[in-house]
Amino acid sequence: MLTPALRVKLETVKKLIRKNAKNSLQRVLDKLHPADIAIIIKNLNELDRKKIWDAIEDKSKIASIILELDDSQLIEFFEPMQPEEVALILNEMESDDAANILRLFDQDKVNEILKYMEKDDVEAVEELLHYPEDSAGAVMNPNFFALHEDTTVKEATKVLHKAEDVEMVFYLYVIDDAERLVGVISLRQLILNPPDKKLKEIMTTDVISVTVDMDREDVAKIVEKYDLLAVPVVDENRKLVGIITVDDVIDIIREEATEDIYKMIGTTDDELLLGNKAFKIAKIRLPWLLITFVGELVSGFVITFFQGKVHEFAILASFMPLVMAMGGNVGTQSSTILIRGMALGKIDKNELSRFMFKEVRVGMVMGLIMGILLAIFAPFWHGDPKIGVVVGCALFFALSFAAFTGTFVPATLIKFNFDPAVASGPFISTLNDITGLTIYFSVSLLLLSVL
Amino acid sequence: MLTPALRVKLETVKKLIRKNAKNSLQRVLDKLHPADIAIIIKNLNELDRKKIWDAIEDKSKIASIILELDDSQLIEFFEPMQPEEVALILNEMESDDAANILRLFDQDKVNEILKYMEKDDVEAVEELLHYPEDSAGAVMNPNFFALHEDTTVKEATKVLHKAEDVEMVFYLYVIDDAERLVGVISLRQLILNPPDKKLKEIMTTDVISVTVDMDREDVAKIVEKYDLLAVPVVDENRKLVGIITVDDVIDIIREEATEDIYKMIGTTDDELLLGNKAFKIAKIRLPWLLITFVGELVSGFVITFFQGKVHEFAILASFMPLVMAMGGNVGTQSSTILIRGMALGKIDKNELSRFMFKEVRVGMVMGLIMGILLAIFAPFWHGDPKIGVVVGCALFFALSFAAFTGTFVPATLIKFNFDPAVASGPFISTLNDITGLTIYFSVSLLLLSVL
Known part of the structure; x- marks a missing residue:
């Protein structure tokens, strides 16, 4: 989002690049938030962008800017780099962020990069890469803040002092001897309790947590439902293995919504990674067009069948x-x-039939109204009131049936645990073209023969 | 989301209702999170639902359950109630939540309810209702936690002790004599600093804030961009007037995505408020059907024009x-x-032409491939290779032009600051039917005459 204030800064940056004023440029960049620099970089051409990267010597600053980039920009940024250069930057990141970036490369490149990364990081990253892409394990941050249940408030505060590099601490997770999650304390509770109390005396034991293999969309729903700032992730033995913070949840919600919208039009969000590569983008969209192709040939057969x-x-x-x-x-x-x-x-599996019934009624109402409109209009065009009645009735049946197909197909997929998105936009439209034309001509034929 | 654990609890609740075991029911409900009770209530019939409400005597508990309900369920819940009953429940809520619920009623009912509400609440609620629905002012919580810049860390901690009813404190906002926002301190910074320091010595002065009149979608983008847990809202004099917390931002993001999806299919999220009222839902969807009706009559004219x-x-x-x-x-x-x-x-206004160019190329690639496929298939059906070439070429031009229309229309709307969603699904499809058929028949006619 290029706000007016940011636009001014973008112009300043451009001017300084043009003047080759490296020191001033560094000073301006130092004062800017990484998220703002990311937006400025997005608005520069490739050459100017290169100059920005050169002006920032601090690898950790580069790392935090990079984390604000889109996946397609990330690919563009890392593409020309040698594995060792990539590793230098990834070393500056939390292992979950590093793992997310590595997921964008193919396996060979990942192995190359890992060779040059710090040993501790490699282990953590490899562990994360091991989880399926949409699971809690893949999005969690394994660098969390947990203390033993026997720690006192005073000791906890001291540890908190030292742990300045652990980002986004809102809750202290409390673990037992086996590293199992047993409780949680908010920072506020910590402030409000006397120094000598033990954590186990003041912690909440009823901790809401998720498991490593849970789908990230369900994780988002839990965080949303209970208004959490972070949710702990546990393995099958209830051992605490990571946390997922609310900022990651926001990203998940945005991405899942985008995914859903893209499914509706017959493509996937993979095309966001492809920049302007027209052939590769076309390849992602073509399957739905092929289904439409076949379906509409059937529609064509329907037409020629009734032609005679x-x-x-x-x-x-x-x-x-x-x-x-x-x-x-x-x-x-x-x-x-x-x-x-x-x-x-908002809709539960056991409400599907009620929902279908509602939608069919809505379809019938709309069919009735549009059918009457057509019945009134058609005679003006073709001069015969009988035609109006015929096409009006046919339209009513076609639209009512369309609402039925539109709910019946996805509802059936849901019942049998398939992804209902298969029944999204292009598929339903195509199916309705075939059934719609068949109903339209059949009803018309029938009515024409009796009227 | 009815998880297996929750399903068990739902069955327990149903059983207790059937047995009329009011005390046991109360005990079970006491132990459940309001969000879980809301889900259980959603899965009960009207009569059982009534019994749940009766079993909970604590009005503040009812208030927190209600906050977890969908808007349509809220309407259903409040509909049979007298204004004084509604007021009793709303008194238990934060004023922003109360205002959000009041927005669901018509003005007369709102005035009636306000008469019965506590005087302090009424003022705050009326102020909130005054802001436009999608503005930061309408979604903010005016019940925030702010301290004067001369307060010491020790005093701040003490105040924090007392302020137990202010929910979701993550940051302490610091204000000057004129109540202007001058700084912010995280709870963590508060813990890490000596008791006698003044807030102005340790606060961050570069506070990210939003203004009351900012669109809520832009607020969400700022919270997302800077990974905030809450953002302060200031008026035109930089006076702090409220905060927006990250859980509200999550709701905004979900709602905006739903709004976008609904626009794509030619309806609005208002229909979510209407439950199963088929006629009222049909009324919301009909405008787009009417546009389609008119557009497709034009398509019909194109067909009859070429028929001869x-x-x-x-x-x-x-x-x-x-x-x-x-x-x-x-x-x-x-x-x-x-x-x-x-x-x-992800796309900026100044990138529109580059984006259009990309999409047209994608359209041409898909047009080429589908055109060739059609050229190969058509002769098998109609026996004449010439027909294949003709319809294949026509399809190529129609699809390329469709990609052009699909980007040109919304891009033009954006250029002139209109809402591009006007160019969503139904409109673009209808427009492409008219131009597509015209291109198809024109190109075919031309080729048939020269081949």
Whole structure:
């Protein structure tokens, strides 16, 4: 987000680069927040960007700027670098951040980089890389703050003094002899209690925690539900192995929403990594287009099938786009609201049939209204009131059925534990084109023969 | 989210209600987190739900459960109540939460309820209701924790002791004589400093803050960017008037994402408030269907226009669904990626032309591949290789143009500071149906005449 204040700073930076005023540039950069520098860098060309990196000598500052970049910018940044250079920067990061960046490279490059990293870091990073990408284990920070239950408040405060490099401490996690998580204390409780009390006397024992193998989306839901600032991650023996902080949860929520939106249009958020590479992006989007291709060929067969059967085909054809497009809309509305409702936890598995019933009623209401509108309009165009009644009725049935398909298909997938997003936008539209045209022509044919 | 553990508790609660064991029910409810009770309530029928409310006598506990409910459940809960009953519960809430609930009622009911609320609360709530719905002022908590700059660490710790009802204190905000925000101290800094130091000696003066009139989405972006736990809200004189905490930011991010998804399918998140009221939900969705209706009538005109002009119309008609549906897909892909990219701050206003150029290239790649596929397939169906070349070329042009429309329309809206979401799903699909069919028939007509 380029705010007006930041735009001024961007112009200053550009001017200093143009003047080659390296010292002034360093001073300006020193005063800026890493997140702001990341935005400025995003708005520079490649050459100027290079000069910024050269002006910052402190590797840890570079590391914190890099953490604010998008994945596609990260790839662009690290691409020309040698493994040892990459390792130098990753050494300055928390192991969870380093692991997240390493996930962007292929296995060979990762192995190369790990060779040059500090030994302690390598172990932690390798452990993290071991967890599946969307699990709590993969997003957690293994560098947490935990104290034994027998520690006193005074000792705890002292340890807190020393642990200045552990970021984002809001809670003190309390562990027993076996490193199992047994309690939690907020910093505030620590302030409010006398120095000689032991942690186990003042800690809350009812700790909300997550397991390493839990899906990150469920972790986000728990943090959100209980309004936590951080959630501890435990392994199968309840041993504390990491924490996930609320800032990571915000990223998860943004990314999951983006993922959902991208699924709706038939692509994945992998394309964000590809920058401007048109061929590779096209490759990600093509599968859904292929499904549409096949489905719409079937729609074509439906059309040619009825071409010979209906005397008034030429007239009916003029409303085909309307039937197809509106059926697609109605179906996509229903399916999207179902899928999003599930993602938000607003719709439960056992409410699916009630939800379907509601959506079909909504579809019928909309079908009725649009059908009447069409019945009124059509005679003005084609001169025959009978045509109006015919196409109006056909539209009503097509839209009602579209709402049914839009909920039935994802609901069935959910029932059988498949990902309902398979039934997103393009699929439902295509399916509704086929059924919509079939219903439209069948109902029209039937009505034309009896009216 | 009904976890297995919670499902067990739900069954227990149901059993106790069936047995009419009020005391046991109270004991079970006492031990549950308000967020869990909210989920259990969601899974009960109306009668059982009523019994739960009756079993909880503590109004403040009811208030905290209510805060975990969806807006639609809130409406359902408060609907049968008298204004004085509503006021009793709202009195137990923070004024920002009370104001958020009051926003769900119409003005008359709000005035009635305010009459019965405590006087202090009324003032705070009325002030909050005064801010526009999506502004920082409307989402902030005016009940923050601020101390004068001359306070010592020791005094601050003492005040912290007493202020147990101020929730979620992570930072101490420091103000001057005029109540202007001059600094911030984290709880951790407070612990790490000697008791006799004054706050102004240890505070960070470079405080990141937002203004009351800032859009809540921008507030969320700032909290996200700087990894804050809370952000102070100041008025035009830099007077501290409230804070926004990270848990509210998470809600904002979820709601904004839902809003965006709903815009894509041509509805608004207002329908979430309407429960199962099919007619009212249909009313919200109908505007986009009406636009589709008009647009697709134009598509119908295009078809009838070419019906008389092209000798091979019957053959071309069989590929119409394919051209329309794939054009709609490609256009919606491009427009959605643009709109989401802007929402995430990944695309800047000055990058729009580069983005458009990329999307058109992606569209051309996909058009080329799908065009070739169609050129290969079509002769098998219609027996004439010439038809394959004709429809393949036509498809290529239609899809390339669809990617152009999908970016050009929202990009133009953005350039002129309109909401690009107007160019979402249904609009782009409809526009692409009209242009797609026109391009398809024109190119086919041209090629048929020269080949």
